[in-house]
Amino acid sequence: MQDAGLAALLLIGTWAVDGATATPVTSGWFAEVAWLRGAPARWVLIGVCIAAVAVRRRWPIPAFAAASLAAVVQMAQAVAPVAADLAVPVILYTIAAQRRREVSLALLGSALAVATAWSVYVALDGRTDGWFYKGPFGVGGEVRAPDFAMFGPADWGGIPVLGSTMVVAWAIGWGVQSRRAYLGELRARARDLERERDQQAALAVAAERARITRELHDVVAHGLAVIVMQAQGGAAAFAKRPADTLAALDTIAATGRASLADIRHVLSASGQIDGPAQPVPGLAQLPRLVEQVRQAGTPVQLHINGSLRPLPAGVDVSSYRIIQEALTNTMKHAGPGAGAQVTVSFGSDELRLEAGDNGTGESASGGTGNGLRGMRERAALLGGEVAAGPGPDGGYVVRARFPLDAGETA
Known part of the structure; x- marks a missing residue:
């Protein structure tokens, strides 16, 4: 849709400048005559340029070749440039923006070589550029029919005009591709960083889950082991040594409270519950642990x-x-x-x-x-x-x- 719109815009511009008036204003006398006599052929060349713009994204290199050939034929006929001739730099811009740099540079070099050769040929052929000739024909007021042999091809497609335009178009296209690649790299890097962040978060969650599992296992397993042994000993001593049973019950209660405090510490450290900070167990509490096991x-x-x-x-x-x-x-x-x-x-x-x-x-x-x-x-x-x-x-x-x-x- 975008290419069709641009092609239509070039067609309207071409008609408005060169086809809407009876007397063209963009060329000399010879170009005026060429326009009036060769309008059907001229519009065929213009149609080629317009069609090339319409398909420039789908077939960019063939479109560039067709538009360039149409521009060369128009210059050979010594006609003035029209809006449709912008197809050449427009398609070159598309190639520079979409294809590899080697491809676009090769096409630009080839086009500049042709433009340079054309400019040299026009400068050395010994004839007047038909596009710029203003007339009149004849001497001393006598007007004669023009001698077309004295006019040569136009040079608007050489280095000064179309050549410099193609260089600018290629530079803009390559800049667009470079920026697109840079933005793509930034997006890829952002995706990688986001993926790495998610992985780090998952690893941190897994590590924290493993830590909590280890802590709860150690706390609960030790507390339950002490409670079970005290309960068994208290039950065995209940008939003959009630005092020992009472001592076992006290140890069970103390062990249960200590285990609950340790569990609360583990959960508070992980942010699962709110509460005052509990002392972290360490080797300083080892004598108390040993005494607890002895009591069991x-x-x-x-x-x-x-x-x-x-x-x-x-x-x-x-x-x-x-x-x-x-x-x-x-x-x-x-x-x-x-x-x-x-x-x-x-x-x-x-x-x-x-x-x-x-x-x-x-x-x-x-x-x-x-x-x-x-x-x-x-x-x-x-x-x-x-x-x-x-x-x-x-x-x-x-x-x-x-x-x-x-x-x-x-």
């Missing part, structure tokens, strides 16, 4: 090697949770009468943890549970590692290592 009926020995010092928050929390999960597994799977031993070793550039038991439970040979997977994930996020398996003297041992940078603190 599992003997635990705690050893600290090296100089105590503040730890990065991530290492501190993960160390606590790993030991908590190891003791929970001891209570759940090590079997009756089993004891545990926890060792925390502070090195100059690393922190080592070891939690083992002397039990004979079935889990002593396991290593694929959710708890162990959570331990390994915690350590891997901080550049550490976790190894779990049967101990050299029986039982089950969990060992963890975290690298520490010199001077790194919470």
Whole structure:
């Protein structure tokens, strides 16, 4: 539709300038005669130019060739330029805006070569440019019929007029293509950034979900293990030692409250609930954890090697949770009468943890549970590692290592 409109506009402009008046005003006497005598042929050439503009997007290179040929024929007939002759630079603009630079430059070079050759030919043929000749014919007032042999072809299609117009048209078309490519690159980059942002958001959500899952697993599993052991012990002692049963119930209540507080801390840290900030568990709370396990009926020995010092928050929390999960597994799977031993070793550039038991439970040979997977994930996020398996003297041992940078603190 746009091409048809432009073609119609050129046709109307051509008719308004060269066809609507009886006497053309855009050329000399010879061009006037040529127009009057060759109107049908001239309009055929104009029609070729108009049709080329109409199909310039569908067949740009053939359209450019046809319009250029029509312009050359008109110049050879020494007729004046018309609006339809703008088809040549218009189609060249289209090619420069849509095709590869090599193609448009090749066509521009070829057209300029033809225009240059045409200008040289017109300048050296020894005849007058028929378009510019004003007359009259004859000498001393005598008017004779024109001698057409003295007139040569017109040069408006050479370098000065049509050549410079084609250069400008190509430059504009190439600028349009460059800007279109630049905007396309910006849009593609924006889409890539948006896609990357969505991926990062999805990864962040998945990481946060995994973190909450690990935290809830450690908190709930440990609390329930303590509650179950206290409940079993209280039930067994109810008949003969009611006081022990009451103590077990107190421990169950305290463990439940502590577990609820830990769950609330996990959810508040993720923004799921509102509430005051809860203290983050760390190795400073390790003695309380060991005492809680002892009260549940599992003997635990705690050893600290090296100089105590503040730890990065991530290492501190993960160390606590790993030991908590190891003791929970001891209570759940090590079997009756089993004891545990926890060792925390502070090195100059690393922190080592070891939690083992002397039990004979079935889990002593396991290593694929959710708890162990959570331990390994915690350590891997901080550049550490976790190894779990049967101990050299029986039982089950969990060992963890975290690298520490010199001077790194919470």
